[in-house]
Amino acid sequence: MASSGDAGTVTPAPNFNAEADCEVLRKAMKGLGTDEKALINLLCYRSNAQRQELKIKYKSMFGRDLVDDIKGELSGHFEDVMLGIMMPIPDFAAYSVKKAVKGLGTDEETLIEVICTATNEELTAIKEAYKRLYKKSMEDAVRTDLSGDFKRMMVSLMTASREPEGPVDQAKAAAEAKALYDAGEGQMGTDESKFNQILCVRSYSHLRAVFADYARISKTDIVGAIKKEMSGDLEKAYLAVVRSVMDRPSFFADRLYRFMKGAGTDDDDLVRVVVARCEVDMVQIKEAFPKLYNNQGKSLASFIKGDTSGDYERSLLALIREK
Structure with a gap:
């Protein structure tokens, strides 16, 4: 879910006519050569929900799979873009996670990008898509590739149980800013579990209040504190949150x-x-x-x-x- 101030550049096309669109798509890919411009002008100017409708209508009209036809006609990074926009949004995120954990080595930066920035609703939808597409729990797939505090943090986030937005308890925010300070800058060593308990669980509005209080009691802000106290993937993940x-x-x-x-x-x-x-x-x-x-x-x-x-x-x- 986007926050109330967010907006996508891609929005539903007005006067959407799935049948007319499918005629254009078929014509663009029929016979020798492909009209790539027609594909871009149509598919990039429809919303994701409208593209899902086009997949169904195309199959009913022509007995062909729209995604398979696109795969057969395009190549390279252009193909990657067009196949990406044809996936339902949670499926594309699940596909990105799968790609990040597949084979030798793990693409931790992609895992951080997808998991650390997602809301509860987004994470729940991504996990459901992952299970449906790959017949395995996303948590299990990710967990087996990670270790230590970084693994614990990602597992915490994947529960998708961040507290809901609501009125901020300023006294609690101030107390938790102090708790973060005491767990990091205020002592030798770092108590990562305290950062986990607060940064992976509290609502965004509460955390904004915590960060404001942190800047008041420390010589640095929360970003500076994390950079000082953490390293590697754990540092990147907390900074992403x-x-x-x-x-x-x-x-x-x-x-x-x-x-x-x-x-x-x-x-x-x-x-x-x-x-x-x-x-x-x-x-x-x-x-x-x-x-x-x-x-x-x-x-x-x-x-x-x-x-x-x-x-x-x-x-x-x-x-x-x-x-």
Whole structure:
């Protein structure tokens, strides 16, 4: 679920006509050659729910599977984008988690990105999708790939039992800010379990109050404290939670910047974030992107144009509603 201020660049098409759309899609893929522009102009301008309707209508009209036809016609990162947007939103997140734990080694950064930024509702839907798609519990799949405090934190989050939003108890927030200080900066060593109990359980509104109090009692803020007290994947995971609580679109804007800065592009990561966020908070991500301290005020679109090309570039720009 997005917060009330969030908005996606991709919204439902007005006057949606599934039958007419399916005629266009079939024509674009029939015979020799593919009309990639027609696919982009149609599929990137429909909501995820509308695309799910198109899959059913296409099969009923032509006796063919729309996703299989797309797979047969496209390739490379452009194919990745188009197949990604055809998946129901929780299925795509579950697919991203599966990819992160598959084979040798684990892509911890993707696990952190998906699990640490999701709400209870989102996590519940992702876990259900994972079970349906892969016949295994997501918690079991992730847990076997991780260890130590990082594993405990991710297991805590995957229970999807963060307290609901409500009025903030300021006295409790102040007490928990002190508890975090005492568990970290205020002693030798760090009591990670205390960070877990508070950061993985309390509501976002409560945590914002805790972080404000923390900045009052410490010489640093909660981000600085985590950087000082933690390391490795545990540090990255706690920072992802904190940044999601404070400003989730900025967290994703920073991720996108990192995927494209310097030589080379992390294309799989770029595709994942654009596909996952285009219907959630991409409007705010685009606003946050030029404000990142180290990208000289450039827009997200300018980075995508500099790092991608062809139909791949056109599909990403369509999803973020830029030319």
